[in-house]
Amino acid sequence: MEDVTQRLDALVARLAAAGWLTQEPVRAALRGVPRHLFVPPVAWTGDGGRVHRRTDPERWLDLAYGDDAIITQLDDGATDLDTGQGRFTSSLSAPSTVVSLLELLDVEPGHRVLDVGTGTGWTAALLSRLAGAENVTSVEIDPQVSERAAANLKAAGCSPRLLVEDGAQGWAPGAPYDRVHATCAVARVPYAWVEQTRPGGVIVAPYDPGFGSSHEVRLVVLPDGTAIGRFTGYASYMMMRSQRHPEWDDFLSEATRSTTFVDPRTLGYAPAGADLAMGAALPGVRARGIHDGDRYTLRLWGPDSWATARYEPGREVYEVEQAGSRALWDLAVSAYFAWVVQRSPGRDRFGVTVTPDGDHIWLDQPVN
Known part of the structure; x- marks a missing residue:
């Protein structure tokens, strides 16, 4: 137990020194919920390699109290975690990102909280410390993940309400909520969360519309x-299952070829503010850069169009290929230089309004 205490103290000290941890209630919650209770064996x-608690307990504890996410599922459970091959679909989130979202949430004792994406249960346990377990409802779409979380929470002495539900729908029977906290990224904020939150209530989530950075x-x-x-900042989380972005495919449609003087890296390496501007101009479009030695290809794709630009x-x-109903490279370049003109x-100058019709990104002031 002394090893755990020392490591927990060191983690808290590192998070505070880095500026992530500033609120005493969150600090107390971290100390009250040992993270290793939520780490798989x-x-x-x-x-790197996988670390077994039984054969290497010291390294296992080092990982438990490090500032890295720990992968807990591959391919929605279809692939054995020991293979190390597949899509990451569930994890124990990195402490710095968890603390950042919790401090934004600003939970008070007695707040009614909806936690979307139970995962290992660690965040639900922290929220239980902040608001009271009787006030926390945590929903998880995967029954096996929820079952493991229940066992972890029992070991930690926490008893929030756990439900197997689609978090995109919230959980109306528990409404109205004072706080909604998501541990999965969304491309669009589900309006059900807004409907189920009382006026003045707060929703905090990782936001990943697909174009470059997530937020x-x-x-x-x-x-x-x-x-x-x-x-408010950067956040990298696994996507909500119902909002996962389509993967790049080998598109068969005939493309129009052209050239550009604009270095594709100008758009591909652009900062978060530019990503928000380009993403707002190209809703539903995903952007990813691919390195091949000293070559670089920027891929843009959506439901009806795709483009590549190669450095x-x-x-x-530089060579450009575009196909479909929209010339995605041309539109992205226009959006990028419109951002430059502004x-x-x-990122901190951008905001979003969520209505029944969807998300509306704005710069400086909400658009009426």
């Missing part, structure tokens, strides 16, 4: 049934 961060978003629900807020060293112009605003 074989710990793996996605890099923390903090929303406040208004009396008119909308929610409004800003993007190669020594070239003065003096390259950062």
Whole structure:
């Protein structure tokens, strides 16, 4: 137990020194909910080898109290975690990202909290410490994940309400909520969360529309049934299952070929503010860069169109391919330079309004 205490103290000290941990209630919750109780017997961060608690307990504890996510599921449970091969579909989130979202949530004792994506149960346990377990409802779409979380929470002495439900629908019987906290990323904020949160209530979630960066978003629900807020920082989480982005495929449609003087890396390496601007101009479009040695290809794709732009060293112009109903490279370039004309605003100048019709991204002031 002394080893656990020392490691927990060191984790708390690192998070505080890095500026992640500033609120005493969150600090107390971290100390009250030992993270190792939520780490599987074989710990793996996605890099390096897997560490077994039985054969290497010291390294296992080091991972438990490090600041890395620990992978707990591959391919929705279809692939054995020991293979190390497959899509990451569930994890124990990194402490710094968990603390960042909890501090944005600003939970008070007695707040009624909806936790979307139970996962290992660690965040539900932290929320139980902050609000009281009787006030926390945690929903998880995967029955096996929920079952393991229940065992973890029991070992930790926490008893929030656990439900196997689709978090995109919230859980109306527990409404109205004072706080909604998501541990999975969303491309669109489910309006059910807004409907089920009382006016003045707060929604905090990782926001990943698919174009480059992903973001923390903090929303406040208004009396008119909308929610409004800003993007506060970076957050990387696994996507909500019902909102997963389509993967790149080998598109068969005939493409139009052209060249461009714009280096594809200009868009591909653009900061978060540019990603928000381009994503708002191209809703439903995903952007990802692929490195091949010193070459770089920017891929853009959506339901009806795709494009690639390729950088190669020594070239003065770069090859572009576009297909479908929209010229995605041309639209992305226009959106990027419109962002430049606006003096390259950062992520913190962008916000979002959530209505029954969807999400509406704005710069500086909400668009009426």
